[in-house]
Amino acid sequence: MSKVLLRTENLKKYYPTKSGVLGTKTEYVKSVDGVSFEVKEGEVFGIVGESGCGKSTLGKLICNLIDKTDGVITIKDKNLSKLSKKEMRDVRKDIQMVFQDPYASLNPRMSVRDIIAEPLIIHNLAHGKEEIDKRVIELLRHVGLDGYHAQRYPHEFSGGQRQRIGIARALAVKPKLIIADEPVSALDVSIQSQVLNLMNELKNKLNLTYVFIAHDLSVVEHISDRIGVMYLGNFVEVADKYEMYKNPLHPYTQALLSAIPLPTLHDRRERIILKGEITSPIEPKKACRFAGRCWCATDECHNNEPALKDMGNDHFVSCFQAFK
Amino acid sequence: MQEKESDILLDIKNLHTYFFTDNGVVKSVDGVDITLKKGSTLGIVGESGSGKSVTALSVMNLLTGTKGKIVEGNIHLDGKDIVNISEEEKRKLRGGDIAMIFQEPMTSLNPVLKIGDQISEAIIEHFKTSKKEALDKTIEILKKISIPRAEKIVNEYPFQLSGGMRQRIMIAMALVCNPKVLIADEPTTALDVTIQAQILELMNELKKIVGTSVLFITHDLGVIAEICDEVVVMYCGRVVESGDVLSIFKKPRHPYTEGLLKSIPKLGEHVEILESIPGNVPNPKYMPKGCKFEPRCSKSFDKCREEEPPFFTYSNGQKSRCWLCKKEYGGEV
Numbered sequence: 001m002s003k004v005l006l007r008t009e010n011l012k013k014y015y016p017t018k019s020g021v022l023g024t025k026t027e028y029v030k031s032v033d034g035v036s037f038e039v040k041e042g043e044v045f046g047i048v049g050e051s052g053c054g055k056s057t058l059g060k061l062i063c064n065l066i067d068k069t070d071g072v073i074t075i076k077d078k079n080l081s082k083l084s085k086k087e088m089r090d091v092r093k094d095i096q097m098v099f100q101d102p103y104a105s106l107n108p109r110m111s112v113r114d115i116i117a118e119p120l121i122i123h124n125l126a127h128g129k130e131e132i133d134k135r136v137i138e139l140l141r142h143v144g145l146d147g148y149h150a151q152r153y154p155h156e157f158s159g160g161q162r163q164r165i166g167i168a169r170a171l172a173v174k175p176k177l178i179i180a181d182e183p184v185s186a187l188d189v190s191i192q193s194q195v196l197n198l199m200n201e202l203k204n205k206l207n208l209t210y211v212f213i214a215h216d217l218s219v220v221e222h223i224s225d226r227i228g229v230m231y232l233g234n235f236v237e238v239a240d241k242y243e244m245y246k247n248p249l250h251p252y253t254q255a256l257l258s259a260i261p262l263p264t265l266h267d268r269r270e271r272i273i274l275k276g277e278i279t280s281p282i283e284p285k286k287a288c289r290f291a292g293r294c295w296c297a298t299d300e301c302h303n304n305e306p307a308l309k310d311m312g313n314d315h316f317v318s319c320f321q322a323f324k
Numbered sequence: 325m326q327e328k329e330s331d332i333l334l335d336i337k338n339l340h341t342y343f344f345t346d347n348g349v350v351k352s353v354d355g356v357d358i359t360l361k362k363g364s365t366l367g368i369v370g371e372s373g374s375g376k377s378v379t380a381l382s383v384m385n386l387l388t389g390t391k392g393k394i395v396e397g398n399i400h401l402d403g404k405d406i407v408n409i410s411e412e413e414k415r416k417l418r419g420g421d422i423a424m425i426f427q428e429p430m431t432s433l434n435p436v437l438k439i440g441d442q443i444s445e446a447i448i449e450h451f452k453t454s455k456k457e458a459l460d461k462t463i464e465i466l467k468k469i470s471i472p473r474a475e476k477i478v479n480e481y482p483f484q485l486s487g488g489m490r491q492r493i494m495i496a497m498a499l500v501c502n503p504k505v506l507i508a509d510e511p512t513t514a515l516d517v518t519i520q521a522q523i524l525e526l527m528n529e530l531k532k533i534v535g536t537s538v539l540f541i542t543h544d545l546g547v548i549a550e551i552c553d554e555v556v557v558m559y560c561g562r563v564v565e566s567g568d569v570l571s572i573f574k575k576p577r578h579p580y581t582e583g584l585l586k587s588i589p590k591l592g593e594h595v596e597i598l599e600s601i602p603g604n605v606p607n608p609k610y611m612p613k614g615c616k617f618e619p620r621c622s623k624s625f626d627k628c629r630e631e632e633p634p635f636f637t638y639s640n641g642q643k644s645r646c647w648l649c650k651k652e653y654g655g656e657v
């Protein structure tokens with residue numbers, strides 16, 4: 001059994017919004033609402049969900065880029081909220097993030113060398129121009145670019161190449177965990193597969209652990225070992241990818257699987273078309289999050305909130321109908 | 325397969341649309357032939373920069389005011405030339421016989437106009453009706469595409485609606501004048517999968533009810549497989565392969581189509597490494613002399629570098645622009 005690298009317990013992030021006539025009433029957008037999960041060393045944990053389900057917020061919470069409202073995050077058995085500033089800095093080195101938009105996440109005024117060298121300098125990992133240059137070139141080669149690219153600026157690269165630079169920057173500090181937030185969704189199909197293959201290769205070579213966030217279930221399924229499906233601030237189903245695909249238990253997962261247009265020869269399927277849209281995450285009432293759009297919801301679903309329950313085989317689901 | 329003249333609704337022949345920029349000429353569309361049959365849905369698939377949107381804009385005559393110009397070629401709608409006509413006639417055509425749905429429902433609706441006013445505008449413009457009549461017709465159409473609370477929604481503003489709802493409004497707006505051709509430019513790309521499924525289903529139903537022919541532009545082969553009858557694959561401003569959807573998915577004849585199909589992760593198929601197309605789309609300023617896909621193609625040989633292949637047509641109507649289709653080089657044609 002490999003060790004647990006990342007664990008969250010009852011993690012919450014609420015955003016206050018003012019409403020009422022004079023902005024007197026404060027309501028909360030429950031962006032992430034009580035998420036508990038574990039990621040083991042060397043594992044790829046995929047998070048899928050639609051826009052507004054809180055998947056990116058969860059990623060940022062883990063990286064400590066935003067403050068949590070409540071809950072615990074532990075990395076390698078260290079509770080992040082109990083660390084001093086200096087200790088936090090060390091842990092930060094272990095967690096790096098790759099962002100969605102390779103056009104916005106690289107500073108256009110910095111050369112590629114400076115972009116990749118910055119984390120090295122900040123964390124004091126390389127000294128002197130020569131050592132830094134050597135390390136930058138090594139990192140560029142890791143991600144399939146070349147030494148001569150170092151002197152260029154981001155605008156000289158295509159989307160796929162920029163994403164490679166973003167990955168090289170994340171790798172600079174030799175992290176253990178990489179949070180990749182929609183790393184391929186801004187890329188064209190033919191480039192998307194190049195980047196996915198690169199991430200897979202790097203994982204094996206450098207012994208990395210990924211939390212891979214995306215809205216595209218087929219991409220997540222391809223790269224992940226385990227998948228968590230998020231809906232309105234929490235996981236509704238967590239399972240091994242084979243299990244998830246073969247035996248989806250939550251109606252939302254079933255709908256999601258059926259909604260994906262498949263690029264294959266097949267009879268055009270009878271799909272499950274969900275009614276309505278994702279409901280507002282403002283103060284959801286005590287009920288199953290999905291009940292409003294679910295075709296098998298009963299009174300129980302509208303009045304009680306199901307919690308994640310192990311159905312055996314490490315397959316967790318929160319649905320009253322599936323429990324039966 | 326020889327189609328009857330009368331079956332063809334939209335006929336694009338040898339279309340060349342160039343953009344004359346300060347840094348030189350960009351040949352966005354460089355010799356494209358597309359025929360759309362009555363009542364069918366034709367998908368145009370390609371990566372960013374392949375010229376699929378510019379083809380659509382050329383058909384819509386929406387290039388005025390940009391640096392783009394149709395420099396060669398013809399577009400016929402129902403046998404009528406729609407390129408060399410007066411600006412007045414073009415206005416009548418847009419939103420009348422040809423309507424378009426855009427990718428971004430957030431930015432293509434006017435944020436300061438009520439939904440009802442935006443949809444009525446086209447009705448008033450094309451049918452010269454009164455405001456009242458136009459609004460009644462608007463509500464009727466909204467109901468037809470099963471938008472709940474149609475009477476209320478006409479008095480709301482775009483920001484009050486969700487993305488899926490806005491896209492439905494766009495569809496309603498495009499359909500008000502019973503267009504012969506509906507051009508949908510990535511209509512579901514900005515939407516979530518479950519909402520995408522709703523919109524695709526809606527478009528499929530509408531096709532049956534209204535009988536409009538659809539030109540569906542997307543980069544998602546999955547969406548193509550789901551709703552199109554025919555496909556055109558574009559690369560670097562050219563059509564590289566075309567044919568009916570089943571033949572192309574069963575046996576792609578162009579290495580680019582083949583590569584695209586293989587590079588998409590498929591649900592339930594577990595492979596360690598995805599096949600991918602190496603390299604990038606070439607810079608439009610430095611296009612290769614021969615086949616435009618040659619630098620990225622694993623099957624290329626000398627002939628590909630020397631001369632750009634013409635179309636080779638298979639007996640099932642499938643066409644491919646690849647030398648390997650020729651008998652001389654081991655193909656079947």
